[in-house]
Amino acid sequence: MTETQARDASPAADGAIERAMRRALALAAQGPVTGGNPQVGCVLLDADGRVVAEGWHHGAGTPHAEIDALAKLAAAQGTEGATAAVARGLTAVVTLEPCNHTGRTGPCSEALIAAGVARVVYAVSDPGETSSGGATRLREADVEVEGGVLAAEAEAFLRRWLTAVRRGRPWVTVKWASTLDGRAAAADGTSQWITGAAARQRVHEQRAASDAILVGTGTVLADDPSLTARGDAGELLAAQPLPVVVGATPVPADAVLRRHPRGLVETATRDLDAVLADLHERGVRRAYVEGGPTLASAIVAAGLADEYLIYLAPALLGGDRLALGDLGIRTIADARRLRITAVEQLGDDLLVTAEPAAPSGTSTTRTTRTTEES
Incomplete structure (x- = not known):
């Protein structure tokens, strides 16, 4: 019964x-x-x-x-x-x-x-x-x-x-910010700031509501991020995500991340399935991916994204600095279809929340993937 x-x-x-x-x-x-x-x-x-x-x-x-x-x-x-x-x-x-x-x-x-x-x-x-x-x-x-x-x-x-708990890996939220034409940075690599203050503060709130925040080593080397959750005045919020750097290259000794209040996890591997399984063993149930196009693309391509938080700024950049890279899709029939669950305006920006149209992991293109370092 x-x-x-x-x-x-x-x-x-x-x-x-x-x-x-x-x-x-x-x-x-x-x-x-x-x-x-x-x-x-x-x-x-x-x-x-x-x-x-x-x-x-x-x-x-x-x-x-x-x-x-x-x-x-x-x-x-x-x-x-x-x-x-x-x-x-x-x-x-x-x-x-x-x-x-x-x-x-x-x-x-x-x-x-x-x-x-x-x-x-x-x-x-x-x-x-x-x-x-x-x-x-x-x-x-x-x-x-x-x-x-x-x-x-x-x-x-x-x-x-x-x-x-049922899958034995965290719920994975992939976040990125881009212009309306899908660019995450200008031709010279600059990206601060694509979105406005209201959107950036919402990101800090989402970090605080996550057990871990994931980035790739390329992002750490290029941006030296703090990956903390902060309030409007820059103060640390009470809840902080565990920073996780995905990749084989060690984080520099003088990196800001080494002073994070939660410590630091370096995966020493680019095997995403192994990384997520390890995080689950550590008690991580909500993982927030904020690591740039390389890591985000690898997670999406592997069918590991459960939720998407896409911040869209009313700007155009052109060029090839896309928010997502190659997903291994060669024909429109294989497009990863999403279902939009919410759209919210934050200042001049939009936050689009979406989920896979089919449950993650059911795609015929699901493979064990690794992320390549930038």
Whole structure:
């Protein structure tokens, strides 16, 4: 039986449960999008469908949503630290299947069992190899379990994290800025600034919402970038992406990148599949590619781009300094078709957000690719 079928068949899937799940999704959105862990929310209901406690995951190393909600319930009862089953007979409504492993924190499945929860309702199964299995453990302890409530909404909310975990590589966003005729630089190589201040600030916000930022060694040698996420006044934002330099050439000892607050990862390889697999092992779930035409073209050609952020400036340059290089496409029938999901005006510039028209990796031209150094 599928999660959706189980949800339709259960008398627990009433209005109170769905309202609680929507509240749990809203709570989850308060958690950080970076850090490797999913955004999760939890609402505890009594037998009458009333909310008695709620919680969400505040970031890596902090209590998970279920444990956060249980701790708040215990605090309200004045039973912090006690062994009593503070949630006896309650229903836990969670956006993601409770985890069943010990990482920086203990398994949520065991915490719910110990607290005496009678029913657990969740939206989406945990796809993690080590963290999944919470539903099975709960059933073994005679806890009623129901999955698939508002599954489509939860899938959409967690899409980037779920995609990364299911594929074993980060969600890859490719960004570039170009003129309307597709040029990323003038004939002499200058490119600062193609876009205006509003567009550039949006880029810094997107960096802060990413676990890692990828560039090629050619970009590092040519531009000596800092790759930090900064505010309007140039101050460092609280969240910083991990800088990753893709290529075999070492980063110079005096490069600005060597003073990045997150440190620096040098891949020492141009094998993109290996690079992304390694980043996934490091906990990177969102990778932001900002490394110039060489790296961007290699990722697009390999079918590894999940999302495109294309900044278009109302200017013309002509010449051959294109935002993308050769993708190995020889006929229009093989064009990589995109689906535009949003268009936004930022000052005089446009931000076009797009995704592959077909899921990444399904193209017949998908190959293991490497990036060539500039």
